Amino acid sequence: MMAGWVVTLAGLAVATAGLLPFRSDMTVATAALVLVVPVALGVAVGGFSAVPVGVVAGFLTFDFFFIPPYSTFYVTEWEDWISLVVYAMVGCTVGGVVAQLGRAQREAEARRAEAQLLWAERARLVEESNRLQLLEEVDRLRAALIGSVSHDLRTPLASIKASISDLADPGLRLSDEDRATLLRTTEEETDRLTRLVTNLLDMSRIQAGALVPHTSATPLDELIGAVVARLSAMLGEHRLVVQISDGLPLADVDYLLVEQVLSNLLENAARYTPTGTAVTVRAGAVDGAAEVEVAVVDHGPGVAEAERERIFDQFYRLRDEGREPPLGTGMGLAIVKGIVEAHGGRVWVEATPGGGATFAVRLPVAPESTMLDDGEAAASPAGAPVARPAAAPTRAQA
Amino acid sequence: MARVLIIDDEEAILRVVGTGLRARGYDVDTATGGAAGLSRAVIDNPDVVVLDLGLPDLDGVEVCRRFRLWTEVPIVVLSAHGTEARKVEALDAGADDFVTKPFGMAELEARLRVALRHGARRAVAEEAPVLEVGPLRLDLARRSAELRGQPVELTAREFDLLAFLARHAGKVVTHRMVLEKVWGPGAGDETHYLRVYANRLRRKLEDDPNHPTLLRTSPGVGYQLVAPEDP
Incomplete structure (x- = not known):
């Protein structure tokens, strides 16, 4: 408000000083027009409150300096009265219009600022809500995981406990056949529980980055044979084919960990493909014998292209026609990936020609094994420098 | 058998x-x-059903509900530890009792015997003017109760509660079920009423109220009135 007054009065002083030398040569109307300008300026700066001050000051300045007789407030001519009155009216009108414009502009600015604030607030809320959604999603996943793991742990326990409680009941007369059924179930369910616990432990080691493979030159054909023999019961309803290329080099891997990789892949094949279909384990040298590739080829429903990356994510499970809870624990392939990558290898899934999924694993070749191609090494007893699986009875400590 | x-x-x-x-x-x-179970039940006409709550095709609670559309066959639910809410849902949907996994077979069989014994009588109990559960005898018409032939003084509310439990003898009734039927709709969350009244009934009916044999508690779930000779 003060600023408006100051601008008006200063403007009037400047205009008056500028006009004074020429006042005898110009008309009263010119002086009046020039003196309206400071009023308008003052209002532009100070708003409505500057109108009365500006008009009164301008009126007096006009009268005092530019209406004869000069330097008095007397007005002698009636035209001068009209000039003064018109000046006052024009001053009021111009001041009013300018003030209005100023106010409209300020309001527009305020609205724009408000809109900007609202936008910022909205952006913040959107971000907040995204964050909450993410947290909820994480929570939901964690709950689903705990639910699924505890379900998977509890299910074999329920069978084991029910079965043992009967076997231990002295008052219950069980036939030999019943006894055998209960014992067999207990054994199977114990194996199942063991697999699950092993998976959980491996998973936590992988997550903690504590998985360090203790590698040695390993004959993969033997490893494959051992795994296939161990899982023959589980794969009993599938046709199992093993294809080992001639001259398969020794792989530089941790026997027990890679055994687990192959077990998990075969268990998956058994679980997700129809009984009676063939499951093929293939092994051979690739990339100029710099790497070995082991592949598990099935003829089941296959893995959709969009799922081929995510399928290796921890706890990701393929939906199976609304089966709830889904099959498996969602750990097998994540463990496969963790172990293979810890070896500096890689694993992926592709479509089997003619339908199905092929899980391929690339592993490094042992440096010594290349010497087997030399006449000298080949002449030594086969695999003599190689650590045999039987010589590694304990799990790699990581 | x-x-x-x-x-x-x-x-x-x-x-x-x-x-x-x-x-x-x-x-x-x-x-x-669940679907296979429901259709088997139609064909086999079982005396008691053992139902796992975590079925792949139909939710176990939904299976209970569908059973209750056409049969009063006793249902003993198998549920996992720590899933009290699911048990309560199943019981509200019509299940009779539950066994928590992992369980011993003796425990499961005991529950089956209770369910079988009371299940057979329950159809009659809905209409009967006199209810008997072990040493307890309730005359619904005269609103009087006897324990081993001796009259027991009960307030109107105590009698209503006991009559409701006796009508569902052998079944685990949830807090909500009792509160809504005995105290009326809207009382479903006032479980402290129920604790107070259950304690009063035990003082009047049990030989040792701290070790009840007649009115059993299913912690976090509800109550079950059984004949003491039941396991």
Whole structure:
């Protein structure tokens, strides 16, 4: 408000000083027009409150300096009265219009600022809500995981406990056949529980980055044979084919960990493909014998292209026609990936020609094994420098 | 001997529980899903159903509800530890009792015996003017109660509560079920009423109110009135 007054009065002083030398040569109307300008300026700066001050000051300045007789407030001519009155009216009108414009502009600015604030607030809320959604999603996943793991742990326990409680009941007369059924179930369910616990432990080691493979030159054909023999019961309803290329080099891997990789892949094949279909384990040298590739080829429903990356994510499970809870624990392939990558290898899934999924694993070749191609090494007893699986009875400590 | 239908998606459980119950003289049928179980029940007409709550095709609670649309066959639910809310849902949907996994076979069979004994009488109990549960005798018309032939003084509310429990003898009734039926709709969350009244009934009916044999508590779930000779 003060600023408006100051601008008006200063403007009037400047205009008056500028006009004074020429006042005898110009008309009263010119002086009046020039003196309206400071009023308008003052209002532009100070708003409505500057109108009365500006008009009164301008009126007096006009009268005092530019209406004869000069330097008095007397007005002698009636035209001068009209000039003064018109000046006052024009001053009021111009001041009013300018003030209005100023106010409209300020309001527009305020609205724009408000809109900007609202936008910022909205952006913040959107971000907040995204964050909450993410947290909820994480929570939901964690709950689903705990639910699924505890379900998977509890299910074999329920069978084991029910079965043992009967076997231990002295008052219950069980036939030999019943006894055998209960014992067999207990054994199977114990194996199942063991697999699950092993998976959980491996998973936590992988997550903690504590998985360090203790590698040695390993004959993969033997490893494959051992795994296939161990899982023959589980794969009993599938046709199992093993294809080992001639001259398969020794792989530089941790026997027990890679055994687990192959077990998990075969268990998956058994679980997700129809009984009676063939499951093929293939092994051979690739990339100029710099790497070995082991592949598990099935003829089941296959893995959709969009799922081929995510399928290796921890706890990701393929939906199976609304089966709830889904099959498996969602750990097998994540463990496969963790172990293979810890070896500096890689694993992926592709479509089997003619339908199905092929899980391929690339592993490094042992440096010594290349010497087997030399006449000298080949002449030594086969695999003599190689650590045999039987010589590694304990799990790699990581 | 009684006919049991076991509904569980776990082959191992079906095998073990089936073997155990057959060895105890039951006739056993099995089904690996809710839908299959419901249709088996129509054909086999079981005396009692053992139902796992975590079925792949139909929610176990929904299976209970569908059973109750056409049959009062006793249902003993198998549920996992720490899933009290699910048990309560199943009981509200019409299940009679539950066994928490992992369980011993003796425990499961005990629950089956209770369910079988009371299940057979329950159809009659709805209409009967006199209810008997072990040493307890309730005359619904005269609103009087006797314990081993001796009259027991009960307030109107105590009698209503006891009559409701006796009408559902052998079944685990949830807090909500009792509160809504005895105290009226809207009282479903006032479980402290129920604790107070259950304690009063025990002081009047039990030999040792701290170790009740007649009015049992299912912690976090509800109450079950059973004849003390029941296991």
